[in-house]
Amino acid sequence: MSSINQRLNNNLLQLELLEIKSYLPNYLEQVTAGKMSFSEALLALTTKELNYKHQAQVERTITRARFPSVKTLEAFDFTFQPSIKKQEILELKSLAFMDKAENILLVGSPGVGKTHLAIALGREACQQGARVLFINCHELLLRLRKADDKDELDRALNRYARYDLLIIDELGYLPIKHDEANLFFQLINARYERKSTIITSNSALSSWVDIFQNPTVTAAILDRLVHHVHTIRITGKSYRLKTKL
Template sequence: MSSDYQKLLNNLDALNLKHMREYIPNYIEAANREELSLTTSLLELTNQELAFQKNQTVERVIQRARFPKRSSLEDFDFDFQPSLNKKEILDLKHMGFMEKKENLVFIGNPGVGKTHLVIAVGIEACHQGYRTLFISCHELLLRLRSAFEKGTVDRVLRRYARYDLLIIDEIGYLPIQKVEANLFFQLMTMRYEKKPTLITTNIILSRWGELFQNTEIAAAILDRLVHHVKVFKMTGKSYRMKEKT
C-alpha cells in the first residue's frame, strides 16, 4: 500500500499537480473517515487544483503588470474623499469600461488617492484576465525616447499598444519635451478606440497645452483621450498629510 501511495505522489509530481500533491495526504484521511465516494473525492481534489492553478495564473499576471503596491477598491477611504461617487467607483470592478473601450482619467492634487484607485482597478482587471501594465508617465516617456534614439520606437510603441489595459501614472509632474509629446500622441492614436487607458494627473485637461509645451499636440492627444472617457475629479485632502497628522 505504501508503495502505491508513493507512486501516486510521484505521478502527481510528474503531472505537475503540485497543490494536489501537498493537499492529498490529509485529504485521504478525511475521505476515508467520511466514506466519500471515488467520484466525490476526485471532484474535490480537481476543484482544489483548478482553484490553485487559477490563483497562480492571476498572480503571474499581476506581477507582470508591475504595480508598485497592492490596493483594492474596498479599502479606499471614501469618507475622506467625498468628492467621489462611491457607487460609480465601485462599479468599475465590473469592467464595463473595458468592453466600451472607455478611458478613465483621475485628476487631483498629490496624495488624494488617484494611484490607489488605478492600481485597484488594474488588479481587478488582472483577476478578470486582462493583460495590464502600470507605468509612470516619466518612465514611459524615457522608454519611448530611448527607443526613438535607438531606432526601435515602432516595435516599442506596438508593445505598449497591445496591452488590454495601460495605466499611466502621474502625468504632469515633470515637463514633457516635444519629441516625447509626439511619441505619446502616437501611442494614444494606436490605442484609440481599441484599448482603454487609465491616467492619473495633477493638471486639469484644459492646461495640457502647457504640459506638452504644444497646444496643437495636446489638443490632438486630448481629442483621442476624451472621445470615450470618464473623468474623476478628486478635490479632497491628502492621505499622506492625514497619516502624518
C-alpha cells in the first residue's frame, strides 16, 4: 500500500468513516477505469456512509427503547383478527398521531396482538429518530414508587415525560394501589398534549375504575388520555391459542 493510501486510510479511521474506507478501493478502480467520475464516486461513497450511520443510530434507538421482542406491522396477521381495521393501523404507521401528541389505546383479551402492534409502532417511531421507551405497567409503577420514596419523583416524571413515545404495556393485569394511581395520573398529566402514549390493556375503559380503585383519579386519567386518542378494540381469538391448535 502506498504512503498516500496508508495516510488516507488512517484519516478515514480517525474520522470514523468506516463505510467509505471499506468501499473506497472498489470505487477508485472504477474511477481509474473511467467507469465513473470522481464526483460520482464521492457521492456514492458519502451516501453509503450516511446510510450506515443512520441505520446504526436507528439500532441504538431501538436498543434504548427496550422492546421485549422484534415485532413488525408486516408480520402481523390481520386476517386472524378481523376486528382490527388494517387501514387504520397502516395510517398510524405514518406517525402523524405523534405530531399531534395523540394517544393510542389497544384494548382486548390476552394474546390478541396488542403488544405486537404497540412494539411495531414503536419501532416505526425509532426508524424516524423518535425517543421511545417500552415498559410494563407494573415495572413503571415500581420505578415511580421507588423514586417517590427517595424524593426523586419530579426527576423521574420529567425523564418519562420527555420520551417522544412512551409505550405502557399490560395495564390492568395486576392491581394498582391508591398511591400508585396518583403516580400514574401525574405521569399522564405530565405528558398530556405534549407527547404521545400507547397503552395496552386487557380491560375496557369502563372497568378502569376497578383497576385504579379511585373514581376521581380514574376520571382524571381517562380525561387526559381519551381527549386525543385512537382506541383500538380487539375482540378476536388469541394468537397463542392459534399456535397451540
